[in-house]
Amino acid sequence: MTLAPRFEAPYVAVIFSSLRTPGDRGYEAVARRMADLASEQPGYLGIESARDESGCGLTVSYWADEAAARAWKDVAEHERAQAAGRATWYSDYVVRIAQVSRDYRK
């Protein structure tokens, strides 16, 4: 992952916290495809992701507004990936939708 830069506030952050099941089972290829597909959507600003050895991970995607974040959730190919995530790749996850009011950088 690389750090996403600052963006013009306000903007939206979708915080996806997850626990992976063991084994790849097609996950990595779809995760890469979803990151690429997200980056093509209207209102996409950026994405950050990290996962530790225990399988716990955080992915935060940034969007111009809530409508853009919601539209991405409803993209058909993304909906299929979400269904596979629920069924196969994640033993647990929490999604939080947040509005960023300010940011700063080192």
Place this chain on the structure above:
Amino acid sequence: MTLAPRFEAPYVAVIFSSLRTPGDRGYEAVARRMADLASEQPGYLGIESARDESGCGLTVSYWADEAAARAWKDVAEHERAQAAGRATWYSDYVVRIAQVSRDYRK
């Protein structure tokens, strides 16, 4: 890390995205201490953190409101850790303050 549960919305998320410099240099012990100290603060809800092999990491702390998040930033021992972070542990970081409007779980 473990997943933070859902909390009663609205609440505040502080998203800290960082790139570590090489080597520990006292980092891990202070990071553990800061997680413990944060958990004792008024308005603390939870924390999630993951870092991948490349040194890129995400830490999200959750707070009842902006005043609680800001008060934690100003705790003296935390301020010293932040200074060490700027000087020694992080080659780059971005901090984003966001209000979570809703969340859902698998």
